[in-house]
Amino acid sequence: MASPGGGVGDGSGSPATEPHEVIDDLLEARKQAVMLHNMLQGTSSSSCVAASTRQLNQLIDGVMSRLQSSSLSPGGGGRRGSGGRKKKSATAVAGPHRRSSSGRRRSKSPFVKTVTTKELEDGKQWRKYGQKHIQDSPNNPRSYYRCTHRPDQGCMATKQVQASESNPSEFVINYYGEHTCRDPSTIPFVVEAEAPIADYANLISFGSSAVASTSRDPLRQSHHRLMAEAVDTTPSCSFANCHSPLSPECASEAAALSSSLPLSTVVGSAVTTPSTSIVGSAPAEYDWPSGLAGGDMASSFPSSPSSLGFMTGSLGSFGNLPGDDDDMFGFDP
DNA sequence: CTAATTTGACCATG
DNA sequence: CATGGTCAAATTAG
Numbered sequence: 001m002a003s004p005g006g007g008v009g010d011g012s013g014s015p016a017t018e019p020h021e022v023i024d025d026l027l028e029a030r031k032q033a034v035m036l037h038n039m040l041q042g043t044s045s046s047s048c049v050a051a052s053t054r055q056l057n058q059l060i061d062g063v064m065s066r067l068q069s070s071s072l073s074p075g076g077g078g079r080r081g082s083g084g085r086k087k088k089s090a091t092a093v094a095g096p097h098r099r100s101s102s103g104r105r106r107s108k109s110p111f112v113k114t115v116t117t118k119e120l121e122d123g124k125q126w127r128k129y130g131q132k133h134i135q136d137s138p139n140n141p142r143s144y145y146r147c148t149h150r151p152d153q154g155c156m157a158t159k160q161v162q163a164s165e166s167n168p169s170e171f172v173i174n175y176y177g178e179h180t181c182r183d184p185s186t187i188p189f190v191v192e193a194e195a196p197i198a199d200y201a202n203l204i205s206f207g208s209s210a211v212a213s214t215s216r217d218p219l220r221q222s223h224h225r226l227m228a229e230a231v232d233t234t235p236s237c238s239f240a241n242c243h244s245p246l247s248p249e250c251a252s253e254a255a256a257l258s259s260s261l262p263l264s265t266v267v268g269s270a271v272t273t274p275s276t277s278i279v280g281s282a283p284a285e286y287d288w289p290s291g292l293a294g295g296d297m298a299s300s301f302p303s304s305p306s307s308l309g310f311m312t313g314s315l316g317s318f319g320n321l322p323g324d325d326d327d328m329f330g331f332d333p
Numbered sequence: 334c335t336a337a338t339t340t341g342a343c344c345a346t347g
Numbered sequence: 348c349a350t351g352g353t354c355a356a357a358t359t360a361g
Binding site: 127128129130131148 | 336337340
């Protein structure tokens with residue numbers, strides 16, 4: 001059903017929660033996430049072992065309940081057409097054009113990365129799906145691309161390419177979303193994740209464990225491992241300091257973690273061009289295209305290490321903590 | 334033939 | 348209502 005772009009039939013029921021309630025929940029969730037983050041980061045050796053498990057569970061519980069309750073529930077079906085699409089001249093006319101789309105607008109700086117470069121190649125495969133003249137620069141139309149693997153892998157990454165007004169030889173590229181696809185040719189590692197990973201799944205997946213568990217996504221075998229990598233910065237710290245004598249597993253798992261760590265962190269090398277300036281930002285409220293709610297965006301694959309130096313954080317939704325830590329994203333020029 | 338692009342229409346948001 | 352993002356039929360390229 002609900003295949004991307006397909007039927008998406010009705011936007012019927014669904015009580016549509018009040019926006020401020022949503023924000024409220026999100027704020028609360030964020031607050032707790034911050035606390036969680038602080039706990040993980042500021043592991044004063046004693047508090048690590050003592051306070052940890054229970055309080056962490058409580059916090060995560062709180063965050064999850066907030067994220068799952070009221071507004072953000074995946075099944076709620078608030079997303080897509082949000083009510084009713086009206087479809088003008090198709091229903092019975094059967095004219096040359098049958099529209100069943102919903103143009104959703106993206107304004108509000110979303111999870112976007114802006115890159116100015118001369119090179120259009122970035123190592124990924126994009127399919128152009130639109131082009132528009134925009135007010136901003138009438139001379140240079142904006143082209144809309146999305147990942148080629150969207151239909152088969154559900155990769156929701158998109159980008160907008162536009163020639164720079166000031167520098168016609170350069171292009172301003174906006175990247176939206178993250179690649180959940182993988183290059184079939186360059187699969188660096190095969191993951192046979194089983195037992196120990198489950199812990200991380202619980203730890204990391206806040207909203208997604210519940211959500212993703214019902215997902216019909218066929219290729220989420222390796223998610224856990226990858227997610228573990230994505231969050232590496234924080235938990236590895238706590239693991240390292242924790243080294244509780246009670247759990248040898250902790251150490252071994254930490255080792256496993258850190259060993260897989262560099263994979264996702266060091267990739268920023270072969271990006272695209274010698275000189276690219278990145279002006280990216282990761283604002284607060286960005287509702288992913290179909291991520292949390294749609295249930296068909298499967299957490300995150302870092303994609304092929306050779307091409308993507310950005311968007312490695314699966315926790316991007318929580319990414320902007322008020323402090324100064326955007327280390328969750330691998331945005332390092 | 335299949336896959337990618339072009340292009341105009343549709344539609345949500347401000 | 349204007350603007351911008353997306354869809355999908357039609358067209359072109361491989």
